[in-house]
Amino acid sequence: xxxxxxxxxVPRRRWGxxxxxxxxxxxxxALRVGYVLAFRRSVVPLAGDAYYYSAGxxxxxxxxxxxxxxxxxxxxVEQAADHPPLxxxxxxIASVVDPGHATWQVTHMLWSCVLGAGSVVFCxxxxxxxxxxxxGLVAAAVAAMYPNMWLHxxxxxxxxMSIFVVxxxxxxxxxxxxxxxxxxxxxxxxxxxxxxxxRPELILLLPLLLVPLAV
Numbered sequence: 001x002x003x004x005x006x007x008x009x010v011p012r013r014r015w016g017x018x019x020x021x022x023x024x025x026x027x028x029x030a031l032r033v034g035y036v037l038a039f040r041r042s043v044v045p046l047a048g049d050a051y052y053y054s055a056g057x058x059x060x061x062x063x064x065x066x067x068x069x070x071x072x073x074x075x076x077v078e079q080a081a082d083h084p085p086l087x088x089x090x091x092x093i094a095s096v097v098d099p100g101h102a103t104w105q106v107t108h109m110l111w112s113c114v115l116g117a118g119s120v121v122f123c124x125x126x127x128x129x130x131x132x133x134x135x136g137l138v139a140a141a142v143a144a145m146y147p148n149m150w151l152h153x154x155x156x157x158x159x160x161m162s163i164f165v166v167x168x169x170x171x172x173x174x175x176x177x178x179x180x181x182x183x184x185x186x187x188x189x190x191x192x193x194x195x196x197x198x199r200p201e202l203i204l205l206l207p208l209l210l211v212p213l214a215v
Contacts, residue, residue, distance in 0.1 A: 017133040017137070020137055021124045021125075021136065022121070024120060024144055025117045025120045025124075025140065026117070028116065028117050028120035028140075028145075029120075031145070032116045032153045033110060035151075035153070035154050036106060036153065040106065040154040040155075041106055044105040049083065049156075050105075051069065051156075053083070053087055053088050053091055053108075053157075053158065054091060054103070054105045055069035056088045056091075057088050057089075057091035057092040057103070057108065058098075060089070060095070061103075065079070066081060066085065066088075067079055084158055084161075085197055086165070086194060086197040087157075087198060094107055094111040095108075109156060112160045113153045115153070116153040116163075116164075118164050119163050122167035122168050123139045123140055123143035123167050124137060125171050126167065127139030129174045162198040162202060165191065165198045165202075168191055169192060169194075169195050169205060169209070172188045173188055173191075173209055173213060176213055180213075189210060192206050192210050
């Protein structure tokens with residue numbers, strides 16, 4: 001009977017961690033949304049990288065492909081590959097849902113907050129793997145409140161995507177380290193590839209993370 005009680009208590013502890021982590025993720029999402037609605041509604045970017053990602057997503061949704069947004073607004077079509085595509089593709093999902101494909105940039109900011117909340121959750125999962133459930137919740141709370149993680153969501157910059165993909169890749173790396181199967185190696189390779197599509201320098205995860213783990 002004593003052994004049965006100990007075994008039966010494990011699912012409750014796991015559910016407690018997962019529920020608390022979900023609440024921390026929701027709190028991080030609420031913080032990001034509050035920042036966007038309170039401080040970014042009237043400060044939308046009209047140039048630079050933020051404009052490129054937002055306007056580029058609308059152009060992709062309209063079926064025009066990866067072209068330079070500023071040139072397109074002047075009536076010229078210039079194919080462009082000077083920005084990493086993954087964040088732009090994420091914003092394209094919101095643009096596709098928008099009927100006119102001329103999405104309000106605040107909508108793209110709010111859609112970016114979903115990625116920010118995902119980063120909070122995966123930081124918590126990595127923390128749990130490193131040092132237990134308490135560390136996981138602390139890591140998630142720090143990720144939820146740390147300004148250098150949530151400011152990007154309201155700035156329409158690719159750091160939002162790169163932070164999310166790196167946190168997922170770290171989680172996949174620990175899963176592969178624990179049980180090194182071919183499928184888990186493939187998932188880790190996918191995470192590394194997506195990281196490189198979010199910021200070019202993250203291709204360094206291939207020689208610095210994936211290859212050493214595989215060896």
